[in-house]
Amino acid sequence: MPSSISADTKDALAxxxxxxxxxxxxxxxxxxxYGSHGxxxxxxxxxxxxxRLFWSLLDDRxxxxxxxxxxxxxxxxxxxxxxIPDALRxxxxxxxxxxxxxxxVRAAFLACGSLAAGAHGYHLEFVIPRExxxxxLTWMLRSTGRAPKRTMRKKRHVLYYxxxxxxxxxxxxxxxxxxxxxxxxxxxxxxxxxRIHRLVNTEAANLDRAAAAAAAQRGVIEYLESxxxxxxxxxxxxxxxxxxxxxxxxxxxxLGARCNPPITKPTVSSRLSAMTRLAxxxxxxxxxxx
Numbered sequence: 153m154p155s156s157i158s159a160d161t162k163d164a165l166a167x168x169x170x171x172x173x174x175x176x177x178x179x180x181x182x183x184x185x186y187g188s189h190g191x192x193x194x195x196x197x198x199x200x201x202x203x204r205l206f207w208s209l210l211d212d213r214x215x216x217x218x219x220x221x222x223x224x225x226x227x228x229x230x231x232x233x234x235x236i237p238d239a240l241r242x243x244x245x246x247x248x249x250x251x252x253x254x255x256x257v258r259a260a261f262l263a264c265g266s267l268a269a270g271a272h273g274y275h276l277e278f279v280i281p282r283e284x285x286x287x288x289l290t291w292m293l294r295s296t297g298r299a300p301k302r303t304m305r306k307k308r309h310v311l312y313y314x315x316x317x318x319x320x321x322x323x324x325x326x327x328x329x330x331x332x333x334x335x336x337x338x339x340x341x342x343x344x345x346x347r348i349h350r351l352v353n354t355e356a357a358n359l360d361r362a363a364a365a366a367a368a369q370r371g372v373i374e375y376l377e378s379x380x381x382x383x384x385x386x387x388x389x390x391x392x393x394x395x396x397x398x399x400x401x402x403x404x405x406x407l408g409a410r411c412n413p414p415i416t417k418p419t420v421s422s423r424l425s426a427m428t429r430l431a432x433x434x435x436x437x438x439x440x441x442x
Contacts, residue, residue: 158267159199161323161331165262166201168327169208170255178252180209182259184240186278186285193241194219194233195263202262203232212237246288250295257292258326267323267331269338276319277312279305286311296325362403369396369424372431379434385427392423 170176183206189196195206203218210216221231247253260278261267268275278300280286286302286309293300293311298318300311313319316339323331373393376382382390395407402410404420411420 161328162199162262163201164330166205175255178247178255179259181244182256183263184236186260187263193236195236196233198229253292253295260289274316274319277310280309298322372428375431389423
């Protein structure tokens with residue numbers, strides 16, 4: 153069976169059995185409520201671990217064995233089904249204890265939830281066929297501190313989160329600590345990659361600008377060489393001109409370091425600007441001086 157962060161999270165949660173009896177009862181009722189399908193009513197899931205969790209919570213397990221159905225056409229996954237006892241087919245009252253509400257949210261995730269951390273961002277959702285259940289789960293999630301967004305998809309109610317912090321909060325509340333650590337790792341890796349991309353892009357842009365500036369400087373110097381003669385330049389200007397022609401790819405600081413004696417980057421820039429002004433004067437026919 154293919155693995156994913158959603159599947160791994162469900163498998164991990166399915167191994168966590170609540171200690172208190174009322175919490176186990178809330179977990180069983182929540183699984184039956186959000187995982188119920190068809191007639192006669194059956195708890196249906198693609199995860200064997202979740203099916204075994206539901207089965208282990210039943211009192212009369214021998215009368216409600218786990219049935220394996222053929223793989224679905226879309227998901228290509230085996231389906232596990234367990235007939236829901238009559239006592240679990242109604243809609244129970246909303247839990248009064250906070251721990252029971254948290255357990256019901258966990259049950260909803262196990263039964264109809266999914267988690268993804270793909271190229272398009274983070275996504276936690278619950279797909280629910282009935283409006284009354286969507287309203288109930290919205291209330292449960294809001295009571296934990298994070299109200300979900302809501303939409304419709306193929307006549308089903310979808311409660312979802314896209315905000316990273318909200319997803320982490322919900323997963324933390326229901327005890328999916330492994331998933332939280334995984335998402336933190338994914339975010340850290342993405343932020344590192346994005347930072348590297350920004351630095352690379354910035355450096356590439358700087359190199360492009362430097363190359364364009366160096367090309368323009370060489371163009372000015374070559375024009376002066378043909379129209380004026382480098383020999384007529386002052387020693388300082390001539391030195392920079394010859395160095396730029398000899399080292400077309402070096403930075404201004406590197407050119408300055410080659411001068412005798414070495415000069416600073418602003419001084420190199422000043423001398424190149426002086427040559428540009430001289431070239432402009434020659435092109436305008438005003439002549440020029442040294």
